[in-house]
Amino acid sequence: MVGGGIISRRPCTFSGDGKFILAPTNNVVHIYSVVTGDRVNILEGHTSDVTSVILNPENPNQVYTSSLDGRICIWDISDGKRVAIYEVQHAMVHMVLHKDLKSAYVSIQCNDPQQPGRIALVNLGDAQYSARTRKYFPRLSSTVMKLRKTTPLALSPSGVFAATIIKQSLLIWRTGVDMNQSVNLHHTKAYTCLAFHPTDAMVAVGDVSGRILLWRDFAEHVPAVRKEGAHSGNYLPPVPPPLTTVHWHAHPVCSLAFSPDGTRLLSGGHEGTLVMWILDENHVRPTFLPRLGGPLIGIHISPEDPSKLVIRQSSNVLRVINTATLKVEMSVFGVRPPPAGVASYIADAGAQVVSALSGSSAANIGSGKKLILLPSEDCHLQWYDPVADKHVRLLQIVPRNQVDATSISSTISDLFPGVIPSASQPHNSNNNPFHALFSNSAVVQPFVQHVAISPNGKALVTVDVRPLGYVPPSSSVAAGAQGGGKGAADGGALTEASLKFWSMAGEGEFEINTRVEDVHNGHITSVAYHPFLDLVVTTGGGHGSDWEFRVWAKETRGGAAAASRLAANQSKRIKGAEGGEGTKGEDTKGKAKNKAESEASPIYEYWHCRSVASYRNCPLRTATFSADGSMLALATGSGKVTLWDVFENSLLAVLPSVTSAGVSSNGLGVSAAAAVMGVAGLNGTIVLGAGSSNSGGGGGGG
Known part of the structure; x- marks a missing residue:
């Protein structure tokens, strides 16, 4: 089974008839229907990541692929079979094909520590064929362009020019001659992406500041012979070609593409908006398709229908857009990435980041197979079918707009100085599990911390956490901070947590039934759903929580x-x-x-807290029900596992501590309890397994 992976990471392409999208993912290429979004075939055969997929200019039913395994392969789209293998023997990061030269320009990696990037010309037309290995062995050009890193490549539609960008340099050279005979169109900002106009009239380049530079009539500035003493990127024209600069993007431009007729330039970036620039002779004016749900990192136009294009988004999504109607016609969702910057906190808190559904639970959601629930960016919850490797449903736990990470960090730094840790004043990440949330490289956003679902799949329980800020231990604000529980008084992360109970509203859709704020002082360590009844248990045991467990039950009114x-x-x-109150009759x-x-x-249902209990003021790590639902097991931070009758709220038994050998401060050997981080019941048995946070700890059974 081939599944998972980032389907939007590498450049994709349409098939020659425009009916399919070919998207490289890890070491395979997925083929999706443009109409339904279903995966119809897979191209398998590479042993490492596929880095590019390009239509065969001589056969629209075939594609070329390059890979980090050092091979260029030709595939038949209709049956998914590999037609030919070219052993380049160098890891290729980018590739463009030249039809007339029967060659490919490739950007390869090498072991040179000073200049690991190379651009070379691979001659595919006269490659030597080995009947024994059934492979072609092409020759590389004798001259290569040496660069400090691997860089993207672009080929003009006419095939006359090729180009690459590195930092503030745009290098353009004529194909078929020494690529070191290039012109360097220098800029004050670093370039990010590039695209050639269909008529070679201009080249568009985006930069890190959000500007788009349109270099016009550049052809006469590209040398046909080597300038005396010149080498790669060293030729700066005394008079640069005409330049037009347009600016709408607030952050780096991530993708550019010209329409086939050359009348429009399309651009995308972190704003989640497709910008369509109308290229008039006198001025350039933009039109927009906003709210696409995530940063745009690639734009690819259909060869069959110029009004259709596919965009790649950093949220692992491919969308087919009709620019004539300004509508999204189809979307393909991969496994959405987890929330940025919260992985360490989720691990420390023992958060349940994946829940599994099977049988009737999955059937009620809209699939007859097993499903998994995955928290993702922007506080979404994704239902995913791992068997079919297919997205099923998406639920937004906290309504919010897509906001760029850079703008969030800069805004918080300006409004709340000292909240985001800096290099000069770092906070102790060991004592602050939310340290990753407020680092300069992380996105401060709400995230789903826990998920639990009913056995029939018709009820859902989620816990979402909203980071508010960070208070250093010495801060005078800490003592009076709100929303951070006991931990805020000692310094640490200030958070708000919402416990939400969801009910199925039909067709697999969920709506909020009950919402409870600040449960366990905003730090919930686990959520468990009863195997048969509408009964839920939450535990507190994190930094600043109340160290209790609460039993929640569903109530019906009306x-x-x-x-x-x-x-x-x-x-x-x-x-x-009879006591004199009221009327006897x-x-x-x-x-x-x-x-x-x-x-x-009208009949309505809601959830309420039925009971609260704790065990000797010990933090609680996780909870699980027995297979028959008669007992509740709670793992404590003191190393014990307690068994409870959840209906009577009474303690049934305490299992022996998980211990490990330790040494006390006076040098005497002692037996120290290790915190039990997890506990789980084996289905259909009375065996209980516990996991300790100490590598020397063991497990308990009951």
């Missing part, structure tokens, strides 16, 4: 249930009237009226 409760309450009041007419009104009232 309709016949309300009428039954009303009748019972009235009966109690009549029996108690039963008001049958009033009772019947109230019953009818109650039965006619």
Whole structure:
């Protein structure tokens, strides 16, 4: 089975008839239908990451692929079979094909520590064929362009020019001659991406500041012969070609593409907006397709229908867009990336980042196979089918707009100086599990910390955490900080946590039923759902929590249930009237009226906390129910596992501590308890397994 991977990382392409999208993912190429988004085939055969996929200019039913395994392969799209193998024997990061030269320009990696990047010309037309190995062995050009890193490549539609970018330099050379005879169009900012105009009239280049530079009439500045004493990137034209600069993006431009007729330039970046620049003779004006749900890192236009294009997004999504109607026609979702900057906290807190569904649970969501639930960026929860390797559903736990990471960090630094740790004043990450949330390289965003789902898949429980800031231990603000629990008084992360109960609203969609704020002082270490009943247990044991466990139950109001409760309450009041309170006689007419009104009232359900308990003021790490639901097991930070009757809220037993040999401060050997970080019951048995945080610890059974 081939599954997972980042489908949007590498440049993709349309098939020659525009009916399929070919997307490199790890060491394979996925083929998706443009109409349905279903995966229809896989190109398998490379042994390392596939870095590019390009249509065969001589056969629209075939594609070329390059890979880090040092091979260029030709594939037949219709049957997925490999037609030919070219052994280049160098790891290729980028590739462009030249039809007339029957060659490929490749950007390769080498072992040179000073200049690890190379651009070379691979002659595919006269490659030697080995009948024994059934492979072609092409020749590399005698001259190569040496660079400090591997760089992207672009080939003009006419095939006359090739180009690359490195830092502030745009290098353009004529194909078929020494590539070191290039012109360097220098810029004050670092370049990020490039694209040639269909008529070679201009080349567009994006930079890190969000500007797009349009170099016009550059052809006459590209030398046809070597300038005296010149080498790679050293020829600067005395008079640069005409330049037009446009600026809309607030952050680096990540992708550029010209329409086939050359009348429009399309650009994308961190803003999640597709910008379409109308190229008039007198000025350049933009139009927009906003709110695409994530940064755009690639734009690729269909060869069959110029109005259709596919965009690649950093959230592991491919979207087919019709620029004529300005609508998204189809989306392909891969496994969405986890929330940025929270991995260390999730690990420290023992958060449940994956939940599995099978049987009726998966069927109720919309799939008859096993599913997994994955928290992802922007506080989404993804249902994913690992068997079919297919996205099923997406639920946004916290409504929010897509915000760029750079703008978040800069805004917090400006408004709350000292909140984000700096190199000069770092905070102790060992004492602060939220340290990663407030580093300069992390995105401060809400994230899903825990997920639990009912056995029938019709109810969902989530815990989402919203980081508010960081208070150093010496800060005077710490003592009066709100929302951080006991930990805020000693310094540390300030957070808010929401416990949310969701109900299925039909067609696999969920809606919030009950929302509870600041449970366990905002630090919840685990959530467990009863195997048969609508009963949920949450535990507190993190930094600043109340170190208790709470039992939550679903309550039904309205309709016949309300009428039954009303009748019972009235009966109690009549029996108690003998003490002089109320009326002795039963008001049958009033009772019947109230019953009818109650039965006619709408039925609604909600969740409430039924009981609270703790064990000797010990932090609680995780919870699990027995297979028959009769017992609740709680793992404590003191190394013990406690067994509870969740219905009576009574302690049944305490399992022996998980211990490890240690040495006390006076040098005497002692037996020290290790914190139990996890506990789980084996389905269908009475065996209980526990995992210790100490490498020398063991497990307990009960």
